Amino acid sequence: MSKPLLNKELRLARLHNQRRIAFSLIERSRTLLKPGTAFTRELHELFRSQGRFGSKDRRLYRELIYTFLRYLPWLEEKLKDQDNLLDTLIQLAAPTPEIRSLYPTLSDKTAHESISEQRFKILKREAHQLEELLPPWFGEHTNRKVSIPTLLTLITRPPLWLRIQRDPKEDLVDRLKATATPEQAEQIAKHPLIPDCLHAPADYPLANHPSYLEGEVEIQDISSQILLNLLKEPPRGKWLDACAGAGGKTLQLANLLKPYGKVTAFDPRSSALRELQSRAKRSGLRNISVLQQRPTKGSYDGVLVDAPCSGSGTWRRHPYLMRQTREEDIFDHAKTQLSILKSYSTLVADGGLLVYSTCSLSRHENEAVAERFLETEKAFRHEPLSPRFGFQDRGRGITVHPEDHNGDGLYVTTFRKQD
Numbered sequence: 001m002s003k004p005l006l007n008k009e010l011r012l013a014r015l016h017n018q019r020r021i022a023f024s025l026i027e028r029s030r031t032l033l034k035p036g037t038a039f040t041r042e043l044h045e046l047f048r049s050q051g052r053f054g055s056k057d058r059r060l061y062r063e064l065i066y067t068f069l070r071y072l073p074w075l076e077e078k079l080k081d082q083d084n085l086l087d088t089l090i091q092l093a094a095p096t097p098e099i100r101s102l103y104p105t106l107s108d109k110t111a112h113e114s115i116s117e118q119r120f121k122i123l124k125r126e127a128h129q130l131e132e133l134l135p136p137w138f139g140e141h142t143n144r145k146v147s148i149p150t151l152l153t154l155i156t157r158p159p160l161w162l163r164i165q166r167d168p169k170e171d172l173v174d175r176l177k178a179t180a181t182p183e184q185a186e187q188i189a190k191h192p193l194i195p196d197c198l199h200a201p202a203d204y205p206l207a208n209h210p211s212y213l214e215g216e217v218e219i220q221d222i223s224s225q226i227l228l229n230l231l232k233e234p235p236r237g238k239w240l241d242a243c244a245g246a247g248g249k250t251l252q253l254a255n256l257l258k259p260y261g262k263v264t265a266f267d268p269r270s271s272a273l274r275e276l277q278s279r280a281k282r283s284g285l286r287n288i289s290v291l292q293q294r295p296t297k298g299s300y301d302g303v304l305v306d307a308p309c310s311g312s313g314t315w316r317r318h319p320y321l322m323r324q325t326r327e328e329d330i331f332d333h334a335k336t337q338l339s340i341l342k343s344y345s346t347l348v349a350d351g352g353l354l355v356y357s358t359c360s361l362s363r364h365e366n367e368a369v370a371e372r373f374l375e376t377e378k379a380f381r382h383e384p385l386s387p388r389f390g391f392q393d394r395g396r397g398i399t400v401h402p403e404d405h406n407g408d409g410l411y412v413t414t415f416r417k418q419d
């Protein structure tokens, strides 16, 4: 047998194997959709159970599984036909290098739709039908009508948003472009409106880039970056980031505070705090401290309560949440949010600011919680956010929708404690 023929056969055998593994993982991932299942952790375990999975394998199978979850209501019937399901998924998924390697297996050689928002058309559906992909209660919960642009955003994964954390010595954009493919390089640019914000394609290989390893840039979704830029006055003094998670906002806050203030971060998840500490170290910022115990005393000029929530604003990044969240979960979250907000409001100094935010698009977790808070906490008044980037606080906070800046969805409102 000649060598090229052998290579072709090996390649086909590999593709066949990849498709078999993908299908089995997709079937098994459906069992992780029960409400309350830690989907990402379980998926990680599922990948580990496959033995020798490298980062490329994980990227490939995750992209296929997440694509499946985005379109689940339309794809369930295709589970009966493995080849048909995989061919469809390969066309719907983002054309990453790993996905591209699967193209030749498409039986009908259909060209991949280059415009991500139009890919659903291969399923012979119209844009308005995309609503069928969302949980039926969702439209009733949002404070803006679920429009076609909303739907198109919710079914596509967002780009990689970066925040410039340190003034770069030389042109950062050029350095990021230097390690990108020509296609990726074309999409790397500074945002024209949002300070320090950079756009890169979702598949940009950032993990080993010196600018990332040395803390010159951090990963932070654009809407999350917008949040602190909407405060009426730049933050000053002593701040508490009460629900800091892995520190996305802690780092940005520390940057905005320096050299006039500092931020103390807390989160009940010690693993998140460990990640926060390593990111803080990388950033070189010295005005961040971490609390391992929930703070019960103290008086802060600002307290940020970025509360745990349903995460519906992050469905495009975490499509499993769209499949796991039930309407009753939203109401449970709202109760927890109100209680967390009230408990940390006691740490706000007289004249200080309390910031409440969620990455939910449900008004029950957002405006309704803020209203209930103001009903009982008479020392606080709503303080309107700054009208920037086209947003306007009409007395009920601001919702940044995923389609506004091609990022996550979130809600933010602020309360001033009276002197």
Ligand SMILES: C[S@@+](CC[C@H](N)C(=O)[O-])C[C@H]1O[C@@H](n2cnc3c(N)ncnc32)[C@H](O)[C@@H]1O
Pocket: 224, 242, 243, 244, 245, 246, 247, 248, 249, 250, 266, 267, 268, 269, 272, 306, 307, 308, 309, 340, 359
């Ligand atoms: C939306 S996430 C925070 C994201 C983070 N602020 C960021 O910018 O990356 C909500 C966080 O609240 C934490 N949390 C849950 N219950 C809490 C509580 N009672 N007090 C403080 N944090 C809590 C969760 O562990 C989770 O990390």
